[in-house]
Amino acid sequence: MDITRRRLLILLPAAAVAWKYVQAGTPEVSPNYKMTEHWWGMLIDIPKCIGCGSCVRACSEENDVPDGYFRTWIERYHVSDWKIERPEVESPDGGKQGFPPNEISDGKNFFVPKLCNHCADSPCTQVCPVGATFVSPDGVVLVDKNYCLGCRYCVQACPYGCRFINPKTNTAEKCSLCYHRITKGLTTACCEVCPTGARQLSDLKNPKDPIHEFLRTHNVQVLKPHMATGAKVFYNGMDGSVR
Amino acid sequence: MFKDIEHLIRLAVVIAILLAVFVLLRAAVVPKSFGEYGHYRGTAIAEIAARTPAFAGHDVCEACHTDVVDQKRLGRHANVPCEACHGAQGKHADDPSSVKPQLPDTAVICARCHEANSAKPKGFPQVVSADHSGGLACNTCHKPHRPKIEDEKETKAANTKPAGGKK
Numbered sequence: 001m002d003i004t005r006r007r008l009l010i011l012l013p014a015a016a017v018a019w020k021y022v023q024a025g026t027p028e029v030s031p032n033y034k035m036t037e038h039w040w041g042m043l044i045d046i047p048k049c050i051g052c053g054s055c056v057r058a059c060s061e062e063n064d065v066p067d068g069y070f071r072t073w074i075e076r077y078h079v080s081d082w083k084i085e086r087p088e089v090e091s092p093d094g095g096k097q098g099f100p101p102n103e104i105s106d107g108k109n110f111f112v113p114k115l116c117n118h119c120a121d122s123p124c125t126q127v128c129p130v131g132a133t134f135v136s137p138d139g140v141v142l143v144d145k146n147y148c149l150g151c152r153y154c155v156q157a158c159p160y161g162c163r164f165i166n167p168k169t170n171t172a173e174k175c176s177l178c179y180h181r182i183t184k185g186l187t188t189a190c191c192e193v194c195p196t197g198a199r200q201l202s203d204l205k206n207p208k209d210p211i212h213e214f215l216r217t218h219n220v221q222v223l224k225p226h227m228a229t230g231a232k233v234f235y236n237g238m239d240g241s242v243r
Numbered sequence: 244m245f246k247d248i249e250h251l252i253r254l255a256v257v258i259a260i261l262l263a264v265f266v267l268l269r270a271a272v273v274p275k276s277f278g279e280y281g282h283y284r285g286t287a288i289a290e291i292a293a294r295t296p297a298f299a300g301h302d303v304c305e306a307c308h309t310d311v312v313d314q315k316r317l318g319r320h321a322n323v324p325c326e327a328c329h330g331a332q333g334k335h336a337d338d339p340s341s342v343k344p345q346l347p348d349t350a351v352i353c354a355r356c357h358e359a360n361s362a363k364p365k366g367f368p369q370v371v372s373a374d375h376s377g378g379l380a381c382n383t384c385h386k387p388h389r390p391k392i393e394d395e396k397e398t399k400a401a402n403t404k405p406a407g408g409k410k
Binding site (some may be wrong): 033035039047048049050051052053058061062066076077078097098099101102104109110111131132134135136137142146147176178179180181183184186187189190193194196202231234 | 277280282283284288291292294295296297300301322323324326327330332354355358361363364367371381
């Protein structure tokens with residue numbers, strides 16, 4: 001086919017329009033969800049946690065987490081009166097099947113559910129060399145698994161040990177705060193199944209969220225505050241021995 | 244002015260070609276949405292949000308199973324969400340007629356929460372299941388949606404007249 005000047009003048013704009021459609025990518029799935037109107041976090045009420053492992057099972061089912069890896073897990077602490085600095089911590093299979101009876105009855109015993117703290121100043125996103133992990137505009141730390149190289153920098157950088165390399169995909173994986181659920185108006189899988197309400201998804205930008213009242217009236221901490229990560233998982237009634 | 248200016252022109256052309264190759268390659272390789280919100284692919288957010296939830300949420304369950312909601316409301320399990328025991332039921336919620344959920348095994352599922360453990364909160368009802376039931380399934384005596392047995396006795400006593408004997 002001969003390309004005349006006239007033909008070229010018609011073809012060029014057509015190609016430009018087509019290219020725009022090619023590059024537009026996937027359309028927004030939740031049209032009513034505005035990222036700028038949310039700032040997600042979570043509240044964990046330690047005195048309510050019974051260590052049943054429902055959250056761990058729900059998370060692995062919802063997010064297809066491989067066996068032996070955890071996006072959320074439960075730790076059982078045993079703090080004896082004379083070893084406050086050195087608590088005994090165990091988490092058999094992440095607490096997925098609950099915990100065996102505790103033989104030791106002295107000192108303090110309690111459960112601590114753990115997950116990604118969705119830090120506002122997250123150390124893990126800062127070390128990513130390719131921009132595969134990031135804090136979304138609504139405050140959720142996410143991994144772009146199609147962009148991740150699997151270099152493991154972020155796994156080392158997370159001070160809370162919340163990341164792992166998925167052995168199937170060889171990319172970094174972590175709690176996404178069930179981003180596919182919260183953008184559809186649902187709560188996270190772990191919060192959905194928690195039988196005692198020990199976990200509550202919180203929207204810090206929503207003035208009607210009960211989190212604000214709770215934070216004002218309770219002694220709430222975050223994990224490793226000295227690291228200034230801007231963690232947004234708030235723990236109520238947490239013992240000073242928790243790391 | 245310059246004696247051998249063609250050397251410089253050749254160099255400039257090579258640099259210009261390399262620069263053009265770099266700009267074209269970069270445009271081809273870097274995704275369009277990179278940098279839309281920050282140093283990452285903007286469309287990744289929509290891709291992550293596009294997945295289908297596995298857990299339907301108790302609001303969806305309660306829309307159909309109103310009889311269970313009425314039972315639960317009367318007992319201590321009022322605020323226990325459905326999928327805490329029944330597992331992910333998103334598929335059942337999407338297609339209730341063809342996807343039928345399995346009933347959970349009460350001997351396993353009840354013990355996860357109620358087996359005695361010194362780390363559990365003191366006020367939480369706990370039993371040593373070996374002593375309490377001797378391995379019997381919990382639903383032999385308890386109704387999982389409304390577990391307190393006294394409730395049923397009271398309602399039964401209210402419904403049936405006492406057949407003589409001691410008051």
